[in-house]
Amino acid sequence: MINSVSRQLSNRPRLFNLAHAVGLMAPVSTTRRGELDCLSRHAAGRKCGIEIGTFMGVSAAHIAAALTPEGKLYCVDPYVHGDALLAVCRRHLQRVGVWSKIVMLRQTSQDATAILPATADFMFVDGDHSWEAIALDWEIVRRCLSPGATVCFHDTSPPPETPSERCGSVRFFEEVILADHEFERVETFATLNVVRRCIAT
16 A cells, blocks of 8 residues: 555656665555455466556566466556656566566557457456446456456455445446356455456356
8 A cells, every 4th residue: 555655756756766766665556465465366377467557567566476477467557647657667567577577558448459469367457447437448358358267356346444435436346347247256355356257158
C-alpha cells in the first residue's frame, strides 16, 4: 500500500522518477500485499499473461516472476501522465530481473487489442475503474482468456475498511461478470476477485 510520503511523490512523477533512479524510493502500488501474493499464485506456471493497468510495475513484477521461464506478460497502460512513471516501471522490472518477460504496450486497452495475443492463460485487470472502462476491458477478457484460465479483477469488491464504497468496477463485477455463466468466481481477497473461464463440456 502507498504511505503518505510515497503518495505525495507519486503525484509528482518526475521527482518520483529521480528518487527511484538513485534508490531513494521504491515503486508503489494500490494492490495490497495479500493481493499480490494471490496474483502470484494464480499466475504460477502460466505461459502468456495480459495485465491492463501497470502503473509502476509492482504487480507486473510479481506476475512475470510467477510465469514459466519462457512466459510473456503483455503490460497495457497508456501512461497518460507522461514518461516518468513508465521509466519507473521499466527500471523496476529490470532491477527485479523480469524485463525479458515483458511486452510493454503504451496504449489504452482498446488500442492494444490488435497487438494482444489471441489467447492468454492469465489476465489481471486493474485499469480505469469506471463502469464504461471495465466494460471494455471485460470484452477483451472474453475475447482472449482461454478455457480453464483465470483472470483477476482488482477493485471489484468494496475495500474492507470502507465496505459501503461501490465504484463502477464493483457494480459491473456484481451485475455483469458474476452473471456470465461462462465464468465462475474461485477466490476473493480484499478488493481482488479471481474468476475462471469454464471449460465447455
